[in-house]
Amino acid sequence: MAPSTSSHASSSSSSPTSLSRTETLSLASLSAASLAILLNALRGDGEPLIASLALSLAAFSLCYAMIRWLGPTFIKAGFRGRDLGKVNGAELPECMGAVCAAVYLIAVIVFIPFPFYKDIVAATSGGGNRDVVVEMERYANQGGRFLHRFPHNKLASYLGAIISLQTIALLGIGDDLFDIRWRHKWWIPGIASIPLLVVYFVDFDVTSIVIPLPLQPLLGELFDLGPLYYAYMACVAMFCPQSINMLAGINGIEVSQCLVVSLLIAFNDCLYLFTPYPHPATDSHLFSLYLLLPWIGVSCALLCHNWYPARVFVGDTYCYFSGMVFAVVGILGHFSKTLGLLLVPQLFNFLYSTPQIFGLIPCPRHRLPKFNARTGLLEPSVTPWTPDRQPHPLVARALLLLHRMRLLRATTAVDPDKGTTIFVETTNLTLLNLWLVWRGPLKENRLAWEVTLLQLAVGLFGLFVRHKLALLVFKEDNWGSTGQH
């Protein structure tokens, strides 16, 4: 573990705040290419998916450059922090997720006309209020033909999604600025989900769920959850951002997990693109792709700067925003259960953390793995116990059980006064610490790689379950094929 030399020497050819010549050239050509594709798409009939891909490339370039340029500005404005996992960490710009969010929002706003391009041209042949034209068309064709109608409802859901994402960006920045207390933090994504739910209420208000086959004799094929469905959606919107925010603490892990989840959702969306159109679910999954691709773009840009050794930090804004992107596409794309399968590591981390969250076990301010400056490796961080302050007997029994199941590491000693076994320390209850308990001390980037691959493996298995095994309990997979049993 050689102590790194000055930061200038370590950042190879480029100075820390300006782009190198290679970077400038690559980004410029990438932007030029995406602009060309966009203009070409406008001359054709919109081709929204191609346009979305091009915009995502442009978003990547812009985000990459802006993160580099804005570093000193962020540090000056007080968004800075030290890396706890380095020997002598310099001050790094914090809250760079805000840049990603801003670039992403520009991209999705500029994208608005593309999915509706065909409709705009078809409905008005150039100008004039859409509805007037449709009204006339309807009177002209009384034969019950399926008339072309502008998909206002899709536009409204897209706009509702943008509003929710902007709200979470505003609240996330507020959190990074004011350091909101943990208790209040919990509600931030809940507030941001309000616009989404309101638009859902006004525009769809479908609150029925499909009942699994074994339960259909009891509850019928569809069951109307009513207002509970909104509570369910709010919970999804609250869980995604918070759970991602909790699986954090080492360089790159926030971004890499989000990138894996985004790619898996996008992969799942693509499965639906190859079914014969118009499949009822195709549109929802297209919608999901339009929102995900730019996010993948800006996340890649951030990962380049945030991967070990990190030159910027992401801030709570990134985690909140990313979770909200998933929640929005899951809710409006009607695949929140599939989303749950992709977030299993986060769910596990959340459930595993509950004893510390609810105060059964003391919860230190930071639970991230501890950096051992001597070995240069990360080790599980621990909660120390003193002879005076021991866990409740029930908790103690649970801790010992977990220790025996290798779900945490507890160090015990014999109390010299009473002769009973007492706890000296237990590892903090996070997935990262648990992984270190299992695998032994690891280098920071190695740990990030392994947990990212874990996320990928669990997610792929989840998708397999979703499409292959779901037919055992549901009548049909909405992806084309019908179950035979």
Added chain:
Amino acid sequence: MAPSTSSHASSSSSSPTSLSRTETLSLASLSAASLAILLNALRGDGEPLIASLALSLAAFSLCYAMIRWLGPTFIKAGFRGRDLGKVNGAELPECMGAVCAAVYLIAVIVFIPFPFYKDIVAATSGGGNRDVVVEMERYANQGGRFLHRFPHNKLASYLGAIISLQTIALLGIGDDLFDIRWRHKWWIPGIASIPLLVVYFVDFDVTSIVIPLPLQPLLGELFDLGPLYYAYMACVAMFCPQSINMLAGINGIEVSQCLVVSLLIAFNDCLYLFTPYPHPATDSHLFSLYLLLPWIGVSCALLCHNWYPARVFVGDTYCYFSGMVFAVVGILGHFSKTLGLLLVPQLFNFLYSTPQIFGLIPCPRHRLPKFNARTGLLEPSVTPWTPDRQPHPLVARALLLLHRMRLLRATTAVDPDKGTTIFVETTNLTLLNLWLVWRGPLKENRLAWEVTLLQLAVGLFGLFVRHKLALLVFKEDNWGSTGQH
């Protein structure tokens, strides 16, 4: 002008960061009343205007309390400034416009279902996808009857408006945080207008304007501006926020001018409510009211804290956001010309400032009126000239002309070396300084009052022109009556 005693003594009964008992009681009862009205509106058929009023009252209460509570948090986060117009100004929280914006956004988002409540009930009698039901209804009625259809397009414009407002809030906070350079600032409202314009493009795309009667023989009754119309709207969106941001600098003036403009627009909207429904313009003006009333609510709350002697500052966020509210209602309500008549003082201030903006006359960092600590009055601030640095001869002639027209005050002297007349100082070119040139030194609150009343008088005259004199050049006032000539 007695120097004020300690701040605790001066803020009467309440401590500076908590509400007094009277305040708590009033705000609580106000909130309770508005909640009761809201719930009652939900049991009836929505009554959106009543609901909007109730929400605005609730927004006032929430904003009033939050501005008080969040003061220390803002100061701690670095949002603070000293009052340049006081003897020994304490540090006050800055950027409180962000609180207004946040509360306002919550109010307009929660309000979304109300204007569509009747449609929700009519279209679906409770649940199910709106469009499915409408589709069925259409097939059932082939006779060309006017069918009930969910007003998706109105929803989309409302959502587009919210997105633009959130964008300006994000950018305004960015400006207050990072102190963006003047040159870049100019583009902030332009970027924020993109969502509005995109939604307008996708959803309406009406780009024709009515031609005044004298020009109709040349250009026809309607003239299609095409893409120029979008440039025009972008200019409106850029002008409103910037011009309000420029007429600033003394306690309360930013908020009071915005309040006057909001009230005048709301008054103009109300004129349309009493025309026999359904008048084509009624819906646009209702839309405008829905967006304005909550803004009036939060602005009143801010004014209570920002009026002389100010206990908080508003920040650029407030001016940008307020200007954007006006631009949004003006553009989507199709009355941007009327809006222009209400912003004449801002337009004058902007044009009057141009020589300093474009560098013909040196522009100091602050051009706000100068506080004379001896008299306790505000005096016009000046640009000093040295014998070495005199204005260009043409500028000098213009300055002397303006001086003779009493449109600025120039102090001249005779150069002892050359015997020519040279400038010693000229007043800065802002409306506030000009008013002080005309009226002599004034107390800060007096100046704010007078300029606010000026805004009111000019605005009322503008509305008179709009509704009475416009018939001379346009065939009809869209407010009911048709011109006879």
